[in-house]
Amino acid sequence: MGRITLEAVTKRFGDVEVIPPLNLDIEDGEFVVFVGPSGCGKSTLLRLIAGLEDTSGGRILIDGRDATDTPPAKRGLAMVFQSYALYPHMSVRKNIAFPMRMAGVPQDEQDRRIASAAKALNLTDYLDRKPGQLSGGQRQRVAIGRAIVREPSAFLFDEPLSNLDAALRVGMRLEISELHNRLRTTMIYVTHDQVEAMTMADKIVVLRAGNIEQVGSPMELYRAPRNLFVAGFIGSPRMNLITGPEAGRHGAATIGIRPEHIRVSATEGAWQGRVGVSEHLGSDTFFYVEDTGLADTITVRAGGEIDLHHGDTVWLTPDMGHLHRFDVQGSRMA
Amino acid sequence: MARVASTRAKVGYTVAAWIVALVIFFPILYTIITSLKTEQEAIAGFNLIPSFTLSSFEAVQSQNNYWRPFTNSVILAVGSTLLALVVAIPAAWAMAFSPTKNTRGILMWMLSTKMMPAVAVLVPIYLIFLRTGLMDTRIGLTVMLMLINLPIVVWMLYTYFREIPGEILEAARMDGASLRDEILYVLTPMAVPGIASTMLLNVILAWNEAFWTIQLTTTNAAPLSAFIASFSSPQGLFWAKLSAASVMAIAPILIMGWFSQKQLVRGLTFGAVK
Numbered sequence A: 001m002g003r004i005t006l007e008a009v010t011k012r013f014g015d016v017e018v019i020p021p022l023n024l025d026i027e028d029g030e031f032v033v034f035v036g037p038s039g040c041g042k043s044t045l046l047r048l049i050a051g052l053e054d055t056s057g058g059r060i061l062i063d064g065r066d067a068t069d070t071p072p073a074k075r076g077l078a079m080v081f082q083s084y085a086l087y088p089h090m091s092v093r094k095n096i097a098f099p100m101r102m103a104g105v106p107q108d109e110q111d112r113r114i115a116s117a118a119k120a121l122n123l124t125d126y127l128d129r130k131p132g133q134l135s136g137g138q139r140q141r142v143a144i145g146r147a148i149v150r151e152p153s154a155f156l157f158d159e160p161l162s163n164l165d166a167a168l169r170v171g172m173r174l175e176i177s178e179l180h181n182r183l184r185t186t187m188i189y190v191t192h193d194q195v196e197a198m199t200m201a202d203k204i205v206v207l208r209a210g211n212i213e214q215v216g217s218p219m220e221l222y223r224a225p226r227n228l229f230v231a232g233f234i235g236s237p238r239m240n241l242i243t244g245p246e247a248g249r250h251g252a253a254t255i256g257i258r259p260e261h262i263r264v265s266a267t268e269g270a271w272q273g274r275v276g277v278s279e280h281l282g283s284d285t286f287f288y289v290e291d292t293g294l295a296d297t298i299t300v301r302a303g304g305e306i307d308l309h310h311g312d313t314v315w316l317t318p319d320m321g322h323l324h325r326f327d328v329q330g331s332r333m334a
Numbered sequence B: 001m002a003r004v005a006s007t008r009a010k011v012g013y014t015v016a017a018w019i020v021a022l023v024i025f026f027p028i029l030y031t032i033i034t035s036l037k038t039e040q041e042a043i044a045g046f047n048l049i050p051s052f053t054l055s056s057f058e059a060v061q062s063q064n065n066y067w068r069p070f071t072n073s074v075i076l077a078v079g080s081t082l083l084a085l086v087v088a089i090p091a092a093w094a095m096a097f098s099p100t101k102n103t104r105g106i107l108m109w110m111l112s113t114k115m116m117p118a119v120a121v122l123v124p125i126y127l128i129f130l131r132t133g134l135m136d137t138r139i140g141l142t143v144m145l146m147l148i149n150l151p152i153v154v155w156m157l158y159t160y161f162r163e164i165p166g167e168i169l170e171a172a173r174m175d176g177a178s179l180r181d182e183i184l185y186v187l188t189p190m191a192v193p194g195i196a197s198t199m200l201l202n203v204i205l206a207w208n209e210a211f212w213t214i215q216l217t218t219t220n221a222a223p224l225s226a227f228i229a230s231f232s233s234p235q236g237l238f239w240a241k242l243s244a245a246s247v248m249a250i251a252p253i254l255i256m257g258w259f260s261q262k263q264l265v266r267g268l269t270f271g272a273v274k
Helices: A042-050 A092-103 A107-120 A136-148 A166-183 A194-200 A218-223 A228-233 A245-249 B007-035 B039-043 B055-063 B067-097 B103-115 B118-132 B138-163 B166-174 B179-208 B211-216 B224-229 B239-259 B261-268
Strands: A004-013 A016-026 A031-035 A057-062 A077-080 A154-158 A186-191 A203-208 A211-216 A240-243 A254-257 A262-265 A271-280 A284-290 A297-303 A313-318 A324-326
Touching: A004 A042, A016 A042, A016 A057, A016 A211, A031 A042, A031 A194, A042 A077, A042 A154, A042 A186, A077 A136, A077 B166, A092 A107, A092 A136, A107 A136, A136 A166, A166 A186, A166 A194, A186 A194, A194 A218, A203 A218, A203 A228, A211 A218, A211 A228, A228 A240, A228 A254, A228 A324, A240 A245, A240 A297, A245 A254, A262 A297, A271 A297, A284 A313, B007 B239, B039 B239, B055 B239, B067 B103, B067 B138, B067 B179, B067 B224, B067 B239, B103 B138, B118 B138, B118 B211, B138 B179, B138 B211, B166 B179, B179 B224, B179 B239, B179 B261, B211 B224, B224 B239, B239 B261
Parallel strands: A031 A186, A031 A203, A077 A154, A154 A186
Antiparallel strands: A004 A016, A004 A057, A203 A211, A240 A254, A254 A324, A262 A313, A271 A284, A271 A313, A284 A297
């Protein structure tokens, strides 16, 4: 079981309120991603759940029990740190065994769990090495192994992939998703990378300055961002946000249209502009269209084979079915 | 390109390193050579080939018993080091793991005491030692040596403890370790190399301390540094005997230093290498 409930949880450092009263329900078995720009309080929130920081107010319930004042060791949670935080003087085997040793798990049971975790994480050949002799990806897997063997009620991940190179990050992303599919244990994952959030989460919690801006499935957030912040944060490349008369024509203070929802044509369309920078990814091409009179640049996603060059005049047509409208406060309009 | 030095540059650096090392080591080498000369040879002038006589060593040993100051040196060096660790470990621990806004200031203040010339406090300390009956006692000198090296010991340990990442301790806490387990299984094993090199360096500093040991002792508590000084007498210069005494005084610490080179280098460059 791993149901976690936050009730009006608050955190202050001195006079600074980093988390204003915050409520959140995390269901058993869910993969929840906390996402937001740096300094938004997502890591602090995770550390509050872990018990590594004391709350300044409110309650944290784990499986219905009040765990607000329970020390981290007794919460039954396992955490994977950004820096891996392996014990450098212990072998991989001893690192993985450490939580079980602390819990007094019998030796044969320890050996069984280590063997099974090592097999699942491809660490069998490295069990007798020290962390210093491993690559970044292997160290991350040891950290995950150490978390798995505890059989925790929930896993907490604090930006676990940010120290890895791009290729390794994609691989580990898949491994963590597979792990979740296999174990079906609650996972809370903190990242500033919205691609990680979109690809891994069952539920995304978008945070800004300690406030929850929106909670929902990746596609809910993509289809119906509740405000301008979420609209700009979720989706890559970012949603185009247009203000002024064009927004007024649609009865809104700001309209938003995603790059993939704009049709591009050399001959006809709603908005005229000039091709600035274009990025060819092979499968897709991103055009940054200038001089439209709507915004500095309008980003457009088009097919990989499209033949347009710097300086060419283009016509853009937004897909009206995917147009997002926001009021003066930046909230989504019906 | 810049990282791959050419063979010529490598040879050049090696030769330069040897020259510097030789210049630094030469006084010790010449002391050893002189100790193996007769007194006549010793005052005859610069000469690198001694007659390999051990007569100076015999003379030194028969005039002043070597073992008494040697025992004192061991007791003072080891005693003051252990005492310093007992005080410095909790102090450095507290400053490294729960710093306050004054921590930096306290550390700087501690270090600043090392910037003052020792002779500035000689008179008050001499008087204190005289009045409290600590003059020429091992206990008095042990405390004195502990106090003068304490700032360095605290600084070294502080820097070492600071290198232990906080996340590792948090990981241990998440893994179910109690405070006792955390200290026993995670912190201490990670801090032991740092404590060991601090200890080694402090033993050497205490062993070589000459100012206070000469000022505050006469015979009973006099360590080897005072033993050497007793051979530079105003009645005449006995270079060979003085050298023999010096060799006997530095030999133990030189041998210890040789065998613990790796730890010492780590201690001396603390904080500089990850």
